Amino acid sequence: MTTSDTQAEDARLLRLVALHSRDAFEMLYDRYAGQVYGIAQRILEDRSASEEVTQETFLRLWRRAEQFDAARGNVRSWLLTMAHRLAIDALRRRRVRRALGLDRHSEQQAAEASEADLQPGWDIRDEDADVHEEAALNISRQRVRQAIAGLSEPHRRVIELAFFSGLTHREIAERLGEPLGTVHSRARQALLMLRQKLPELGPEPGLNEA
Amino acid sequence: MTQEEKIALYALGALEADEAEALRRELADSPELQELLARDRVVATLILASVEPVQPSPDLKQRLMEQINDSWAAESVIDSSASEPAMSTGSAGAAVLSPRRILRKARTEGFTPSFTRLRDERPRRTWPVWVLSGLSMAATVVALAVAIVLAIRLGQSETEASALRQQVAQLHIEAGAIQKSRDEATARILQLERDLTQLRSTLAQAQQALDRSRAESQQLGEDIAALRAVVAEKEAALTQAQTELSVLLQPNVRVAVLPGVAGTFRNATVTVFYAPQSTTAYLSVTNLPSLPPDQTYQVWLINRNQRLPSTVFNTDASGTSRLIVQSAQPFSAFQNIGVTVEPAGGSQTPNPAGPIVLGRL
Structure with a gap:
């Protein structure tokens, strides 16, 4: 099946999910749970937390299926981006919890604390998960990994710390002991x-710098 | 920080919260920035898609399916969540109430709040101290009357609440039935889609097979036509050979060798096989150059009085030809036989340039 076939079928399944079809939901879960869980596991390195993220990602899909606009993005990129956002959010909460010396049972306190203390660079918005260039997703996993491996160590490190460790640019600069401007350009x-x-x-599209 | 850097950091989720918020406001008015962001997001999504999938435990799927199986519960979670902007339908949603929403509405407006209202109102209705302290008969009567009225009202409210409760229960049942038939319908749609895909693929296969056999039969048709042409050629050659043979096997068969007369035709030789009593002769032509399409060789049968036009022919690339010449009279009636070059199709009177091959019979 080609990628565009898969996307068309995902969109059909999602329309059925919007009608509360459990079969269609289950098919989407079977298709993407591995990728969603894989991302959560990569970021959180914790089975139970990764399962929570996976569960929350698919629950949101179930609840929001009727609002999903297939013209603005595809189901797969929505799921992957949502999993990433939720996992990073969980990671930041965990960091705050540890910094405050709270154990895992103090979840509620941590959640409250995080409202004030976390500095997440985003909140989780549906529209943020839309990716327009679905064609780009035809590129194989292997090729993207090779491209990442082909980056220099400092560049790879910035992506790793921002994207998979959830650090902000200031935290990255601090961690690496580099000037802020260096982190930005990298x-x-x-x-x-x-x-x-x-x-x-x-x-790459150009933009005239003022 | 340049705009591109800011966008890149945003796509990677590495801006501080206030910076991200400011950028979002900027993005709303700038299609150029939106375009840049969309480009970076594609790369970010590709990085995500490159992460190796890990299958979660089957328990997780089971838990999730159980959670969505109570779709009413899932709905109520949404209702109570303030962070779900699209679900706060408010009065605008009332025009298109789905059974789910009717139920939700019944729950929030008709059901629970009615008790709240009762509880809220009763404590506020306190008796003024002077009424009770007076203990007069009239006051007691008033108090009793008020108590009775309140009791009746309470009874009415409870009846009302119980009616609403029944309505809600009824709606639950109806909504359950709707959900069930919707599940069945979606299952049927899924099955139909699967069937349709299957049928499409079968159709495509059949079409391919049909195309293949069409191509094969066309090829066969061409082969047959080619074979027919070969057969026709062979048959013509056979007829020719039979005729030649029949000429050669006649009694008293004679041979006349006609030399080329002049110029380019000097080396030509036409050998005529004929029997004087017969009207059919066989000519074997050698060394006569092949003519262009607008010209032809023509045989002439000559006696004392006339030159009779006969068979037209051309030679092949090797300058040879074999032909049968039919005559209206026996060949004994002719003294000479000649060949001229004529315009294509032949002539009734010979080329004034004269014969290129001529000899006696």
Whole structure:
């Protein structure tokens, strides 16, 4: 089955999920649970927390299926992005919990504390999960990994710390002992270089810097 | 920090909360920034998609399915969550009330709150101290009357609440039935879609087989036509050979060798096999150059009085030809036989340039 077939079928399944079809929901779960759980596990490195993230990701899919606009993104990228956001959020809460010396049972306190103390660079919004260039997702996992492996160590490190360790740019600069400006330009260059290594993504759009 | 850097950090989730919020406001008015962000998001999503999948335990799926199986519970979670903007339908949602929403409405407006209202109102209705302290008969009567009225009202409210409770229960049952038939319908749709996919694939296979056999039969047709042409050619050659043979096997068969007369035709030789009593002769032509399409060789049968036009022919690339010449009279009636070059199709009177091959019979 080609990628566009899969996307069309996902969209059909999602329409059925919007009608509360459990069969359709189960099919989507079977198709993507591995990827969602894989991302949570990669970020959280904890089975129970990763399961919670996976569960929450799919529950949101179930509840929001009727609001999902297939024209604005595809189901798979929505799920992957949602899993990532929830996992990073959980990671930051865990960090706050540990910093405050709370144990796992003080979840409620931690949640309250995190409202004030966490500095997440995003909140979780549906529209953030939309990815327009579905065609880009045809690129194989292997090729993307090779592209990432082809980055220089400092560039890879910035992506790793931001994307998988949930650190903000200030925290990254502090962790690496580098000037803030260096971290900024590396983040930008890293994405740019990945795009160059994956020519299917098309040319980088220009922006006149003021 | 440049705009591109800011966008990249945002796509990687590495901006501080206030910076992210400011950027979001900026994004709303800038299609260029939105475009940049969309590009970076694609890369970010690809990084996510490159993470190796890990299958979660089957228990997780079971728990999740149990959780969604009570879809009413799932709905009520949404209702109570303030962080779900799209679900706060408010009065605008009232025009298109689904059974779920009717039930929700009944729950929130008709059911629980009615008790709340009763509980809220009763404590506020306190008796003024002077009424009770007076203990007069009239006051007691008033108090009793008020108590009775309240008791009746309470009874009415409870009856009302119980009626509402029944309505809610009824709605539960109806909604359950709707959910069930919807599940059945979606299961049927899924099955139909699977069937349709299957049928499409069968159809595509059949179409391919049909295309293949069409191509094969076309090829066969071409082969047959080619074979027919070969057969026709062979048959014509056979007829020719039979005729030639029949000429050669006649009694008294004679041979006349006609030399080329002049110029380019000097080396030509036409050998005529004929029997004087017969009207059919066989000519074997050698060394006569092949003519262009607008010209032809023509045989002439010549006696004292006339030159009779006969068979037209051309030679092949090797300058040879074999032909049968039919005559209206026996060949004994002719003294000479000649060949001229004529315009294509032949002539009634010979080319004034004269014969290129001529000899006596």
